Amino acid sequence: MNRDERMAWFREAKFGMFIHWGLYAIPAGMWKGKMIPGIGEWIMHRARIPVKEYEQLAKHFNPVKFNAEEWVQIAKDAGMKYMVITAKHHDGFCMFDTKLTDYNIVKATPFKRDPMKELAEACQKHGIKFGFYYSQTLDWHHPDGMGNDWDYDPAKKDFAKYIREYVKPQLRELLTNYGPIAIIWFDIGTPTPELARELREFVLSIQPQTLINGRIGHGLGDYREMGDNKIPDHVVEGDWETPATINDTWGYKSYDHNWKDPGVLVQKLVDIVSKGGNYLLNVGPTAEGEIPQPSVERLKKVGEWLRVNGESIYGAKPSPIGIPTWGRCTAKEGKLYLHLFAWPWDGRLEVEGIKGEVKRAYFLAEPDRTVEVKKEGDKLVLTNLPPKPIDQYDTVVVLEMEG
Ligand code: JFZ
Numbered sequence: 001m002n003r004d005e006r007m008a009w010f011r012e013a014k015f016g017m018f019i020h021w022g023l024y025a026i027p028a029g030m031w032k033g034k035m036i037p038g039i040g041e042w043i044m045h046r047a048r049i050p051v052k053e054y055e056q057l058a059k060h061f062n063p064v065k066f067n068a069e070e071w072v073q074i075a076k077d078a079g080m081k082y083m084v085i086t087a088k089h090h091d092g093f094c095m096f097d098t099k100l101t102d103y104n105i106v107k108a109t110p111f112k113r114d115p116m117k118e119l120a121e122a123c124q125k126h127g128i129k130f131g132f133y134y135s136q137t138l139d140w141h142h143p144d145g146m147g148n149d150w151d152y153d154p155a156k157k158d159f160a161k162y163i164r165e166y167v168k169p170q171l172r173e174l175l176t177n178y179g180p181i182a183i184i185w186f187d188i189g190t191p192t193p194e195l196a197r198e199l200r201e202f203v204l205s206i207q208p209q210t211l212i213n214g215r216i217g218h219g220l221g222d223y224r225e226m227g228d229n230k231i232p233d234h235v236v237e238g239d240w241e242t243p244a245t246i247n248d249t250w251g252y253k254s255y256d257h258n259w260k261d262p263g264v265l266v267q268k269l270v271d272i273v274s275k276g277g278n279y280l281l282n283v284g285p286t287a288e289g290e291i292p293q294p295s296v297e298r299l300k301k302v303g304e305w306l307r308v309n310g311e312s313i314y315g316a317k318p319s320p321i322g323i324p325t326w327g328r329c330t331a332k333e334g335k336l337y338l339h340l341f342a343w344p345w346d347g348r349l350e351v352e353g354i355k356g357e358v359k360r361a362y363f364l365a366e367p368d369r370t371v372e373v374k375k376e377g378d379k380l381v382l383t384n385l386p387p388k389p390i391d392q393y394d395t396v397v398v399l400e401m402e403g
Contacts, residue, residue, distance in 0.1 A: 092141025
């Protein structure tokens with residue numbers, strides 16, 4: 001497969017569900033009666049919890065409300081086309097059935113099931129691409145993993161051994177036992193280019209179509225990963241993705257209620273796509289196995305907008321007219337999609353940078369409803385816009401272009 005063939009589904013999908021789920025959902029931001037600041041999945045590090053203490057959480061992890069079909073339906077209802085879930089985060093706990101350690105959800109918890117297997121099957125059944133987040137560098141449980149300097153002496157770590165005798169065999173399990181894997185989502189970067197190249201070649205030797213994200217490091221990813229919640233302020237060439245949260249944490253925190261409004265999520269999706277990227281939006285399920293209702297409600301609203309306006313997002317190319325002040329622009333062959341975030345009070349909108357003649361202009365939500373356009377110098381002017389926007393979050397006007 002050449003690069004374009006490998007990237008084709010990613011460029012079409014544009015919008016995915018990120019899932020951070022693990023033992024950290026039990027403390028949910030609290031430890032010994034104290035609120036631990038920062039992102040929930042970092043609690044072991046922030047509170048410097050000894051391995052022997054943190055691993056006791058496994059005995060209490062029994063997400064009886066987990067239902068893979070429900071989670072996949074939430075993703076589908078949101079208009080998400082791929083899913084990336086934490087197989088192993090920095091705390092080292094394995095959310096999948098692995099032979100490399102008993103510190104995993106099947107052996108060490110009363111749940112005894114492999115939720116990764118159930119999710120992989122549900123995604124395949126519903127046509128959602130499925131991938132794993134895998135922390136290949138930070139591992140606060142394994143003596144040779146990086147990052148835990150409160151239980152282990154960093155000078156005694158053999159990281160290359162960790163990669164070759166632990167990480168690679170686990171990647172083989174993830175790439176062998178769960179069907180087609182769309183993405184291996186590495187994190188933090190790999191310390192050396194040699195080890196990063198070894199990991200890339202290893203992954204592709206098992207599933208050649210699997211995409212590897214930019215956080216493998218050393219430019220060895222198939223696409224660039226932006227910083228958390230970071231959206232560039234300009235069009236960025238090539239394939240890239242913004243990983244983002246709905247509130248302020250990846251792993252569940254009981255007291256993080258700072259949920260972004262659905263309109264903000266829609267406009268971030270449009271903003272990212274208009275600059276050439278994908279939006280990987282996170283949910284942090286509870287220790288009972290439920291995606292928090294505020295997330296579900298917001299994702300449903302985003303899905304409602306996409307059901308009407310998805311043509312302007314899925315498979316769309318970045319803006320050829322830059323980043324306008326009134327909203328954003330996405331593009332397809334012969335069409336421009338003007339995303340009006342701000343609504344002109346006088347029914348008139350001036351658009352700069354449009355080259356070529358407009359054959360027809362209309363509302364994507366109401367294709368029979370024509371929008372009048374005329375040229376004024378090098379500007380295209382939309383007139384007769386109604387007093388109120390068609391959509392509360394983002395009204396899309398389609399310009400069908402000549403040629
Ligand atoms: C990492 C993790 O530490 C975090 O827990 C979460 O999984 C997030 C998605 O990824 O955090 C990062 C990693 C890299 C950057 C920022 C946060 N970065 O490169 O800016």
